[in-house]
Amino acid sequence: MEPGQGATQLAKATSTTALFSRIVARARGSQIPFVAGAPLAAEGDGVYAGTVKIALSNKFWMYYDNIVLLTLLMPAGFVWFMNRVPK
Numbered sequence: 001m002e003p004g005q006g007a008t009q010l011a012k013a014t015s016t017t018a019l020f021s022r023i024v025a026r027a028r029g030s031q032i033p034f035v036a037g038a039p040l041a042a043e044g045d046g047v048y049a050g051t052v053k054i055a056l057s058n059k060f061w062m063y064y065d066n067i068v069l070l071t072l073l074m075p076a077g078f079v080w081f082m083n084r085v086p087k
Contacts, residue, residue: 012018047054052062
């Protein structure tokens, strides 16, 4: 592989035209995945999304989804703490 050829292949794979063609193929019933990573697949001992085993405890909320709550709670906690600091 020559220098720059990997970047060219990546640009072709992630272009808007490639995305649109995958959407059209999926709408027609073809089995082309939307992402290049590992799709959600059933294996012998459970269901996996990438490398994470899907169970009842993480079916709807993964541990890294807590960033959604932290973006609201951290500033609110800072304001609450600063109101308690003696002047």
